[in-house]
Amino acid sequence: MTGRLSDVDIGVDSLLDAAPCGFIAFADDGTIRAANATLCDMLGYVRDELQGRRLESILNLGSRIFYQTHFFPLVKLQGRAEEIFLLLRSKSGDDVATLCNAVRRQRGGESITDCVFMRVHERQKFEDALLRAKKAAEEANELLERQAMELEMSEQQLLEQGEELERQRTLAEEANRAKSAFLATMSHELRTPLNAIGGYVQLIELGIQGPITEKQADSLARISRAQRHLLRLINDILNLARIEAGRVEYNLASCHLKEMVDAVLPMVEPQLQSRGVRYSVDVAPDLTAYADREKVQQILLNLLSNATKFTPANGSVAVTAAVMGERQERVALAVRDTGVGIPAERLAQVFEPFVQVDDSHARRAEGSGLGLAISRDLARGMGGELTAESEVKVGSAFTLTLPALLPT
Amino acid sequence: MDTSVLTRNNVRVFGQGTQPMLFAHGFGCDQNMWRYVTPAFADDYRIIVFDYVGSGKSDLSAYDPKRYSALAGYAEDVLEVIHSLDLTDVIFVGHSVSSMIGLLATNQEPERFAQLIMVGPSPRYINDPPYVGGFERKDIEGLLETMEKNYIGWANFLAPAIMKNADRPELSRELEESFCSTDPVIARRFAEATFFSDNRADLAGVRVPSLIMQCSDDLIAPFDVGEYLHRTMPQSTLRVLQATGHCPHMSHPEETIAVIREYLSGR
Incomplete structure (x- = not known):
């Protein structure tokens, strides 16, 4: 080998055409100015079909948006972009996965972006697997988070149910206490006239208010029995009510x-x-x-x-x-x-x-x-x-x- | 003045004028995308640029997944910036998704705004016959996948910066150079909030005059979409640019400046 590269009799175009990666040059408005043979082969176009075409037309739809929202702003503002993943769209409509490096420079009085595309078929497989794994991990994580949230919610519900039960228990106890207090008062009120009945029956039985006949004595005895029975019932009610109202004292x-x-x-x-x-x-x-x-x-x-x-x-x-x-x-x-x-x-x-x-x-x-x-x-x-x-x-x-x- | 919002959203204010022009960046970028356009207005207006939380050099620790899973959350960013600087008579200039974010903000507090300038707007990206948005759901899923593939590399590079690795300044320097620096999870959510959004119902209620800047041959916001917006929005002006693509403020800043200037002077 002798001499420098420029001595070699080879045109730049044919050098580019022979390169193992795709090449495209486009203007700021996206018009394709040049493409090498490798890129044409990659996408199934002849070179004339690509000249003057918009770059976006050889991008898959998702990549078109990405080009407009990320790729173009990047080369415009930074002058270059490296290792951008883009899906190119072949003439027959197939997606071709590529990594793109781009440099934007002044040439022939306008800004031209030179892009080199490398096919990344194998790498894409790895990345797809990686993304699938990532997605699966994210889903598992989401599931876990959801379950954690559900657990938290059911715990909260249990707490609330417990509180509700406690509230109802308190209400029931209050109602019961009110009932007992009522019974205690009522029983007391009932005893007073019953005792009066008993006392006057005894007075009459004793003959203090005048003599009574045998028949009258018999009737008074019946009244007296009924009065005692009623008094016993009321005393029982009063006792229970007192106990339930918590008013009983124990001398242990x-x-x-x-x-x-x-x-x-x-x-x-x-x-x-x-x-x-x-x-x-x-x-x-x-x-x-x-x-x-x-x-x-x-x-x-x-x-x-x-x-x-x-x-x-x-x-x-x-x-x-x-x-x-x-x-x-x-x-x-x-x-x-x-x-x-x-x-x-x-x-x-x-x-x-x-x-x-x-x-x-x-x-x-x-x-x-x-x-x-x-x-x-x-x-x-x-x-x-x-x-x-x-x-x-x-x-x-x-x-x-x-x-x-x-x-x- | 609430400086916490100004730091959070990396707000920058410059220019010699008094009437505020608030420039809002689109999905995938940050305030840098306006740098070919804003100098042209700096003599006559007060220029405000900012980064949405999650984008550019905003405070990532302020990122709230719930708030920013819908465009309304981004509209809150806009209104909070406006409140912090107590701006009125605002000319809002939004690119792409920010057109709709701005619309939501003006619908909420129309008294703060003078005009709404929309660069490449679309109220809905996914087709909904007879409405033509330009995309099918699977196309958007393709974008999300492309983003993810690219963030595999970017995320590795950005991870230390996201973790606020203060003892490695070389990382933050690199970050400064990479304007598209965004957390991949945040970027994905922004993409979903953007491309799955449907703001058609918000258009008719607009209370602020608007300029719709429709690019020629814009694949993201096709011509039909610009027409639809013009038809639906009261007090709207439709201008079709010679500029192609979706980012005329970067690819064709002169024409973009001229159209905005002409619209502003014509009122």
Whole structure:
């Protein structure tokens, strides 16, 4: 090899035509001024077809916009552009992927942009794969974000539902308190005239206001019975209402179980005997509960009168006591009868206010239906519990558990 | 004056006149695209140029994907710049998509504007027969793909700058030279906001006189689109330029200047 490049007898045009990449020169308005043979072959044009044509007409539509919005401003403002990806459009309408380098310079009295296009078939495959992977990653990310958002929303909903429940619970409690307050007031108002009725009946019965006939005495006795029954019902209602309104005070102290049972038993003994029901008490004298003596006795009285009411002649009622818990921290007093029993499906309801096991019993057995509800509320008020077991036609057992020790 | 907006949008103000001329760049560029045109008006007007948030040398940290996923968000940029400088009697000059952004801004606060000059406008790029926008949806998707392919290279180059890598000043210098410097995600969203937009319903309510500058042989905003705009917009003037292509202010600045000047003097 000798000499310089310019010594070689080869025209610039043929040099360009022989180059392994496409070449185009275009003016600012996009008119193609020159194209080399490689580019013509690449797109399937003969050179004359390209001369004078607009550059955009050999670009795919997306690349046309890109040319107008990015590529042209770039070469115009910076004088050059490098490695721009463009899809060229061949004469037969196929897309040809290229990378383009461009330089804008003054030539022949106008600004000409010289562009070199290199086909990037293989590279495009990689880039397509890269973009697909990127898109997949973005979609996965979006999905994750959406799921995170949904989780956040459902958490929010749960919170709101919780708040709503809490609100409704508060409302229900308020309504219940209002009801209890009403009942307490009403019961009190009802008791006053009832006591007046009772007092005047006694005055008349005693003959203080003049002698009465036997028939009148009989009528007064009926009035008196009805008055006492009504007063008992009202007292029960008043008790329950007081408990529910949170107005009951508990005087907790150490109490002997046996003493309390012995205090109550005489009150039901007459009925037990008159009905022919046998009874037994098996309570060790040293067992104590930490409770309110009066309340325990009230509960016991209720349990024993129920047992008496629902146990037929020749049946039996038994009171037993036991220590419970690993540290013997609780005591249990059970009242067991051999009465009519309560069907399993009704057992849970017996502690609801105004419930008796069925209407026929209700008619047979007097009472407000509040006794067990009051008893359980009182038991719980002392930190204890009242539970029931029963079998129809075999009998029922009500167990009152109470704290055995002083709370530490 | 609220300087935070002026920094955010890289606002530059110059010129000896009093009436403001606000130049808004189109998609893919920044305020630099106006540099062949603005000097011609600097003697008689107060020139304001700016970059939309996400473009040029705007504050990328102010970018809000939700706001800038629709042209209304860009119109807010325009109005905020106007408020910050307390401009009135504004001549708004918008290229391409900025024509519609300007229209949205004038519809919102017409009392701030004197005229609306639209360079290569289109209220909708995608065909909706019988309306001819010039493109099908798949063409726009082709553009998005081309952009993405180009941003593969650009993004690598821009990433450190986007992350505000202050201890490498050479990067920001390079960035200054690359006027098309845009985050690829932002660019894509701007492209979608632009090319999937439909502002035809906003045209009839325009309350400001307007100049529609329609290029010959513009593939992005074909002649039918310019006609459609002129037909639909009250108080509009349609001028067809000899300039071809979509960026007459860069390819044919003399003609662009002459047409704008003639329109402004004719009022």
